[in-house]
Amino acid sequence: MPNRSYRFTHAITRKPAASIIAGLRAVDTGTPDLATMQAHHADYIATLRETGATVIELEALDAYPDSVFVEDTALCLPSGAVVMRPGAPSRLGEAAEMAPHLAALYGDIRRIEGADSFIEGGDILMTETEILVGRSARTNAAGIAELARLTAAWGEVVREVHTPPGVLHFKTDCSLLDAETILSTTRLSASGCFKSYRLIDVAEGEEAAANTIRFNDLVLMPAGFPRTRDRLVQAGYDVREIGNSECAKLDGGMSCLSLRFTPKP
Template identity: 90%
Template sequence: MSDRSYRFSHAITRKPSASIVAGLRAVDTGAPDLQLMLAHHAAYVATLRDTGATVIELEPLEAYPDSVFVEDTALCLPKGAVVMRPGAPSRLGEAAEMAPHLEALYGEVRRISGTDSFIEGGDILMTESEILVGRSARTNAVGIAELARLTADWGEVVREVHTPPGVLHFKTDCSLLDAETILSTVRLSSSGCFKGYRLIDVAEGEEAAANTIRFNDLVLMPAGFPRTRDRLLAAGYTVREIGNSECAKLDGGMSCLSLRFTPKA
C-alpha cells in the first residue's frame, strides 16, 4: 500500500460539455469560456499522460453541466471503488454514469446508498494511513459514517474533519504532496486537523493554490500563484502549472478533474 495516495497507474477524466456554462458556482464571476476550458483540460490530460499513466477520457455529458468534475462521483481505493452520493441534487445522476467505468476496472465497486447520506469526493483526502473526510455543505455526517462502514473490511480508517465555513469542499483548501506532507491554507491547518503531518502553507492571498494534486513525480498546480509555486519548488517538488481560470469560475481545481487510482490486479 506504499505510495498509494500519490502514485497511480490510471486516471479517469471527462471532457467539459457545452452545458458547463450552467455549472454550479458559489459566487458568479462570469460564465466559463468553453474553448479556453477545453484547452486547459487538454493540457491537464496531457500532463497526466506525461507521468506514464493510462488516462481514460470520457465523453461530455450535456445533461450534467458539472460532470467535468469527476472526482466528486467516486472514491478509488486499492481494494475497490466506492460510488459517492453527491450533495448537490443536480449532480446525483453523475455518480450513476461513472459506476460502469469503475466496474470495468475494479473487481469490487460499492455504493453510498442511504437516502440521508451525502458525500462528494472533493471532501475526501486520502493519505497513506487514513481517509480524512470533511463535513461541508455537500458532505454530511451520515454519508461519512456510511463510507466508514463500507470500507472498514478493506482496512481503511475514516476520520471526520470539518471544512472551513464558506469553503465548498475540504480539498478546496488542502492537498497531499507526499506521505508526510500536506499543502494547506492557514484557515484550514489552524484547526489542527493535520496534526502529525508536515505542513506547507500556501502564500497569503493565494488560497486557491491549495488544491493541487501529486501524481507520480509531478505536482500539478493551477497557474497564477507564483509565491506558492516557489514554496513547492524550494521544498524539492517538481511542479507543473496548468491553466485553471475557467474551472475556478465553477469552484473547480486540479483534483476535481480526475479520478486517480491503481486498480487491484
Template identity: 75%
Template sequence: MSASYRFTHAITRKPGVGITAGLRAVDIGAPDLDLMLAHHADYIAALRSTGAEVVELDALADFADAVFVEDTALCLPRGAVVMRPGAPSRLGEAGLMAPHLAALYDDVRVISGAESYIEGGDILTTEREILVGRSARTNAAGVAELRERVADWGLPVREVFTPPGVLHFKTDCSLLDAETVLATQRLAASGCFDGYRVIHTAAGEEACANAIRFNDLVIMPDGFPKTRDILVAAGFAVRVVGNSECAKLDGGMSCLSLRFTPSLT
C-alpha cells in the same frame, strides 16, 4: 509506501456545452468553453507525462458539472466507492461513473442511504487514513456510511470539518507526499493535520491549495508563483496548468480526475 499518490490510471471527462450552467458559489462570469477545453487538454497531458493511462470520457449533456469527476467516487487500492453527491443536480453523475469503475475494479461499492450525501472533493486519502470533511455537500450520514463501506480495506475514516464558506475540504488542501500536506492557514489552524508536515499556501494565494500529487509531479493551477516557488524549494517537481475557467465554477486540479491503480485481476 506511496499508494496515495502513485497511480497507473486516471479518469477524466470532457467539459460540455452546458458548462456555462454549472454550479458556483459566487458568479464571477461564465466560463469560456474553448479555453476550458485547452486547459483540460493540458491537464490530461500532464497526467500522461508521468506514464499513466488516462481514460477520457465524453461530455454529459444533461449534467453541467460532470467535468468534475472526482466528486462521483473514491478510488482506493482495494476497490472503489461510488459517492452520493450533495448537490441534487449532480446525483445522476455518480451512477453513470459506476460502469467505468467496474471495468477496472473487482470491488465497487455504493453509498446508497437516502439521507447520505458525500462528494469526493471532501475526501483526502493519505497513507494512514481517509480524512472526510463535513461540508454543505457531505453530511454526517455520508461519512458514517463511507466508514462502513471501507471498514475492511485497512484505512480508518476520520471526520473533520471544512471551514465556513469553503465548498469542499480539498478546496483548502492537497496531499504532497506520504507525510506532507499543502493547506491554507485557515484549514491548518483547525488542527486537522496534526502529525503531518504542513506547507502553507502563500498569503493571497489560498486558491491554489487544491493541487494534486500524481506520481512524480505536483500539478497545480497557473497564476500562483509564490506557492509554486515554495513547493519547488521544498523539492517537488511542479507542473502548472491553466484553471481560470474551472475556477469560475469552484473547480480545481483534483476535481478534474479520478486517480488510482485498479485492482482488476
C-alpha cells in the same frame, strides 16, 4: 500498497460539456469560456500521461453541466471503489454514469445508498494511513459514517474533519504532496486536523492554490500563484502549472478533474 495516495497507474477524466456555462458556483465571477477550458483540460490530461499513466477520457455529458468534475462521483482505493452520493441534487446522476466505468476496472464496487447520506469526493483526502473526510455543505455525517462502514473491510480508517465555513470542499483548501506533507491554507490548518503531518502553507492571498494534485513524480497546480509555486519548488517538488481560470469560475481545481487510482488486479 506503498505510496498509494500519490502514485497511480490510471486516471479517469471527462470532457467538458457545452452546458458547463450553467454549472454550479458559489459566487458568480463570470461565465466559463468552453474553448479555453478545453485547452486547459487538454494540458491537464497531457501532463498526467507524461507520468506514464493510462488516462481514460470519457465523453462529455451535456445533461450534467458539472460532469467535468469527476472526482466528486467516486472514491478509488487500492481494494475497490465507492460510488458517492453527491450533496448537490443536480449531480446525483453523474455518480450513476461513472459506476459502469469503474466496474470495468475494479472487481469490488460499493455504493453510498442511504437516503440521508451525502458525500462528494472533493471532501475526501486520502493519505498513506487514513482517509480524511470533511463535513461540508455537500458532505454530511451520515455519508461519512456510511463510507467508514463500507471501507472498514478493506482495512481503511476514516477520520471526520471539518471544512472551513464558506469553503465548498475540504480539498478546496488542502492537498497531499507526499506521505508526510500536506499543502494547506492557514484557515484550515489552524483547526489542528493535520497535526501528524508536515505542513506547507500557501502564500497569503493565494488560497486558491491549495488544491493541487501529486500524481506520480509531478505536482500539478493551478497557474497564477507564483509565491506558492516557489514554496513548492524550494521544497523539492517538480511542479507543473496548469491553466485553471475557467474551472475556477465553477469552484473547480486540479483534483476535481480526475479520479486517480491503481486498480487491484
